[in-house]
Structure formats: C-alpha cells, structure tokens
Amino acid sequence: GDFASYNGYNRSRVARLNNDGTLDKGFDIGTGADFVINSVALQPDGKILVAGDFAHFNEEPLAGIARLNTDGSLDESFNPGGGFNDSVRLVGVQEDGRILVGGFFTEVNGVFRNRVARLMADGSLDHSFDVGTGANGSVYSMDVQSDGKILIGGSFSTFNNLNRNGIVRLSPDGSVDTTINFGTGANGSVLDIVVLPNYKILIGGGFTLFDGLEREYFAQLHGGIIDGRGTLEFAEPFYSISETGTNATVRVVRRGGLSGAVNVRINTLLSAGDTPAVPGLDFESVDRVLDFPEGEVMQTVDVDILDDSEVEPNETIDLQLSDFTDGTQGLQSRALIEIVSDDSVLSFSAPTYSIGEGVKSGFARIQVDRLGANIGETSVAFVTATNGTAEAVLDFQMVSNTVEFTDGEITKSVNVPIVDDIEVEGIESVVLLLTNVIGNAILGLEESALQIVDNDFAPGQFYFESPTFRVEETARFATVTVLRTNGYTGLVELDYSTSDLTAVAGDDYRGITGKLVFGDGETIKSLDIPILDDTVEEGAEAFRIRIFGATGGGVVIPPNFSTVIVLDNELLDQLPGPKGDGANGPVYAVTMDGGNNALVAGEFDEINAV
Numbered sequence: 001g002d003f004a005s006y007n008g009y010n011r012s013r014v015a016r017l018n019n020d021g022t023l024d025k026g027f028d029i030g031t032g033a034d035f036v037i038n039s040v041a042l043q044p045d046g047k048i049l050v051a052g053d054f055a056h057f058n059e060e061p062l063a064g065i066a067r068l069n070t071d072g073s074l075d076e077s078f079n080p081g082g083g084f085n086d087s088v089r090l091v092g093v094q095e096d097g098r099i100l101v102g103g104f105f106t107e108v109n110g111v112f113r114n115r116v117a118r119l120m121a122d123g124s125l126d127h128s129f130d131v132g133t134g135a136n137g138s139v140y141s142m143d144v145q146s147d148g149k150i151l152i153g154g155s156f157s158t159f160n161n162l163n164r165n166g167i168v169r170l171s172p173d174g175s176v177d178t179t180i181n182f183g184t185g186a187n188g189s190v191l192d193i194v195v196l197p198n199y200k201i202l203i204g205g206g207f208t209l210f211d212g213l214e215r216e217y218f219a220q221l222h223g224g225i226i227d228g229r230g231t232l233e234f235a236e237p238f239y240s241i242s243e244t245g246t247n248a249t250v251r252v253v254r255r256g257g258l259s260g261a262v263n264v265r266i267n268t269l270l271s272a273g274d275t276p277a278v279p280g281l282d283f284e285s286v287d288r289v290l291d292f293p294e295g296e297v298m299q300t301v302d303v304d305i306l307d308d309s310e311v312e313p314n315e316t317i318d319l320q321l322s323d324f325t326d327g328t329q330g331l332q333s334r335a336l337i338e339i340v341s342d343d344s345v346l347s348f349s350a351p352t353y354s355i356g357e358g359v360k361s362g363f364a365r366i367q368v369d370r371l372g373a374n375i376g377e378t379s380v381a382f383v384t385a386t387n388g389t390a391e392a393v394l395d396f397q398m399v400s401n402t403v404e405f406t407d408g409e410i411t412k413s414v415n416v417p418i419v420d421d422i423e424v425e426g427i428e429s430v431v432l433l434l435t436n437v438i439g440n441a442i443l444g445l446e447e448s449a450l451q452i453v454d455n456d457f458a459p460g461q462f463y464f465e466s467p468t469f470r471v472e473e474t475a476r477f478a479t480v481t482v483l484r485t486n487g488y489t490g491l492v493e494l495d496y497s498t499s500d501l502t503a504v505a506g507d508d509y510r511g512i513t514g515k516l517v518f519g520d521g522e523t524i525k526s527l528d529i530p531i532l533d534d535t536v537e538e539g540a541e542a543f544r545i546r547i548f549g550a551t552g553g554g555v556v557i558p559p560n561f562s563t564v565i566v567l568d569n570e571l572l573d574q575l576p577g578p579k580g581d582g583a584n585g586p587v588y589a590v591t592m593d594g595g596n597n598a599l600v601a602g603e604f605d606e607i608n609a610v
Helices: 569-574
Strands: 037-042 048-052 065-068 088-093 099-103 116-119 139-144 150-154 167-170 190-195 201-205 218-221 231-234 238-242 247-255 262-270 287-292 298-304 315-322 334-340 344-348 352-356 363-372 378-384 400-405 411-417 428-439 447-453 461-464 468-472 477-485 492-500 513-518 524-530 541-548 561-567 587-592 598-602
Touching: 048 088, 048 099, 088 139, 099 139, 099 150, 139 201, 150 190, 150 201, 231 315, 238 247, 247 262, 247 315, 247 334, 287 298, 344 378, 344 428, 352 363, 363 378, 363 447, 400 411, 461 541, 468 477, 477 561, 513 524
Parallel strands: 037 088, 139 190, 238 334, 352 447, 468 561
Antiparallel strands: 037 048, 048 065, 088 099, 099 116, 139 150, 150 167, 190 201, 201 218, 231 247, 247 298, 262 287, 262 315, 315 334, 344 363, 363 411, 378 400, 378 428, 428 447, 461 477, 477 524, 492 513, 492 541, 541 561, 587 598
C-alpha cells in the first residue's frame, strides 16, 4: 500500500505479518519502495512480486516492479531493465512461472506494450506475448483460465482496435480471443475478475449495465467457447436525441460467434410514424456498409441531426439493416430514432378566432398551444384587452387567467363569455393577449383577435384533418381532408399547393395547385392527389400539401399543412406487419400457417386488447 510504518516499525509500503497478525520482524525490506505498491503476488517458490508506482526499491532503480526473496531482500536475479513508464496496477504469476502485469503503462523497458505485458521469470520482456495496440484505457484486473486464456478488466473501450467495453479475453499469445463474445460489455470499469471452476466468470466494478442488461456493479458471465460467424442486429430498438444534439450514435452488434469477416448495410428511411423527420431538413441521410473484421463485436454509426428554427413536435427516423452476409441476419433489423424538439413556444393557435354572437354555449373557446418541446411545467397569463371594437360587458366579459401547462401537456383552452345583444352591428373584435411566461418557454403568437360576428354570420376556421396521411404507392390517389369549424356561413375559398420533401413531383406524385371552395354551410372537403407507381425500390417517400389565403373572412389554423407519406409497394416486406397494441406479455414463438397468417405463442392472455 502507501504506508511508511507498521505497528511502529519502519516498513515502507510492504510488510509481512505472522498468522496471529503481528509483524514478522524477520522480513526486512530495507528502505522499501519510494512510492505506492498496488499489487503483490506470491510465487510457488515463496518469492514475492511487488508492483506499483515506485521508481526505486531499497534504493535500487526498479521502475514499477521488483521481486523479493523470502526474507524480504531484493532478488538480484530478477532484472526488468528500465521497467515500466507508468503505474503498474496488478501482477500475477502463471503456472509456467511467467509474470502477467497490467496498469497504465505504455512501454516496458523501452518496448511498446499498451497496458498489458508478460515478463519471463527473470524479469525480461516476453516478446512472444504481443497484445498489438492493447487497451485504450486503464487495466485494473486480470485472471487466468485453466486453459491458459487470460481475462483482462478495466476502463477501456477497445483492445487491439476491436470494440471491447471493460473486459476482453486473450489467447495465451496475447491476441484477442475471438471464441467469446461479451456483446456491448460494461458501461463502466471492470475492477475485479474471478474465473470459477465451471468456466463461469464473476466480475465486479463501476458498471450498472452489462450487454444492455441491468447489472448493478456485479455480474456472472458465461465463459467457454462460441464458434461461427454470428448474427448482426441493432443493439437497441429505440434511440433518442435532442434536436440540439449534433448526432445520434447508433450501435450495431454481432451476437454469437466472431469467426471471419462479415458486413451489413445500414440506412435511414422516412419514418412511417405520425411525425416523420425529413432528410435534409431534420437529419442527414445515412446509407453505408458496416464491415466487421474477425473478432469485432460492434460498430457505431453517427446520424447527423439538424437543428432547424421551426417549432415542431418530436419527430422520428426509421433505421434499417439489409444486405447481410449470408446467414448473419439477427432478430432486430429495424430501429427508431426520436428527435426530441428543443423548441417550446406558447402561442395562440390562430391569429384570429371567429364566433357567432348567438353561440349556444355562450362562450368563445380560445385555444393556447404549447408547440415543440413539452417537458416540464410552464404557464402564461391570458388577458382580454379593451382596445378592440367590441365593448366589455355589452359584447363580452373580461377575462384574466393564468394558463398552466403540466409536464407533457400541449393544448389548453380559455373560455371568453359572449354577450348576445339586440343591436344590429357588424363584426366586432376583442384583442387577446398572452404575457408573463413562467418556465422554460418563449412567446410565439402573443396577440390574437376574437371576431364576434353578428347573429347567424361566421365564416369559420379551416385546417387539415390530420398532420399526416399515408397512402400505398399503388393506390393511384392520396385523399386529404380539410375541415371547417367555429362558423359555417358564407362562401370561402382556400388556396392549396403541394411541395416536394423526399418524393419528387412528376416521378412519385403529380403536383397540384388550385382553390378549394366551401359553400355556405359546408364543413368538410377533400382533395385527391395523383400518386405515380414506379418499379424502383426506394422506400417510403413524402411530400407536403398546404392550405392558405382564405377569403370571405375565413381563417386558416394549424395544422395548415399535411405530410403525405407514400409507402413503396416494392418493399412491402419491410413495412410494419403486426397492427394494434400487440400482446400484453412476452411472445416466445412465431410461425406462419398456409394462409399466410401469423401464429404467435407466449406468456400473454390478450392480443390487441382482445
């Protein structure tokens, strides 16, 4: 350790005790080590190896390691030369007398050996034991199996340029053993290793996960040997990244055997979810081949995230693995990235609202939206002002409320009482204000107007029924629906137009522009957009359609555009199959019957809530 005396006797960093705990005074180390001793190992002949951070032992230049005779004196037959250039954290003796060491060092007697080395019995470097580039972080633990294979633990993430998080097994010659697969390994340091007689391995350290499973600081692993090329799959089915993050790191792992080189293609797809992220606007597309050399367990891919200025909900990216080396497709070939919006804006849902003076409820319902991020609590003050053309008390009742959003809430409403008088008057307006935001948000549309329309005349508000529509490539047309609310009187015309996202007008759909006309009393209209079926395997693609420019006093409110997702019929086998909520417990077996129906079995009692 790091002591200078024991029980009042000078013993610099190492001492030997009798079996009753008293100091063995016959064990004399002289001046001992000039700095910390981290590890001690006893040889079968009774000699003692000490290793640590010292540069001298008993005033002799011995950097990091020394061997003592049974009486504590230096063993002068042990000569490590220039020794180690940094801390030695552990030392162990093999059955053949050769000495294993690990630590922080990168050189042994001037020869490159990165954190792990083996010495001959006389202290010289064993050149037949070559770890290549070795560990890229500190080594803290080691144990040797009965077959001579060596387990190494520490705070490294690669060993000899192969991904190995916290633990690696070496062959007797120092090369990485490719007949064992620790998967994604530990998420923290492995500080101790014990090999059991049945070849199982106990590890302890600073980790809380091992190979993606919760293991609080202690785990038991299977040892033994695995043959074959293994299978490739995503390490996790779901990844989450903030919009302000520069990239999402996706991991593809190799399960089972590690023999030979294998590869797989990874690419991003337009998500089939309700809020797909758009390549080029929200993220940079990825389409590349991942090569796994022999022994490699994992490869990572960075998907670059683009932080735009639009206030939008959380969006998703689909990930796909394909073109596997024969026989290496794993169970998890699809995954999802969620881009968590960082923009939180409190805003009126529309620049104007319209309500008939004789509305049956007696209230105008004003919607306040929380756009973008919806994490945490926030609030905003809502007030009606008196500088509009409508008169307080005579036409409406004044309102002053605090609109509170709890964690996850995105929409709130405030009721403004409307007074129905008997005077003949035109459209009157009430100025609505949002102010005094509390919490992590900013104001968006902070001023709006409520138009009180004289009895029986209100043109209404217009919006898309859904922010997303899906259509098969073979459907010929995508039908989108526009709804009218808060007033249905008079004729209103809306402009509409389509624009490309990943789908291209003329190749994937026929772009349209024009006017959508709502007659007096009409509340719903639909548009048919021609879809063009091609023979190219291209995955799901998308375009947008917008409405704008309402006439006759009508107002366009969000969602004022919709994303149309065109599903590729050439890739139907890659589209989501099961529908609904699925099973309410684990599924252990799946097969297809002669009618192409899926049969599933497992520990559940409901499928899709039935």
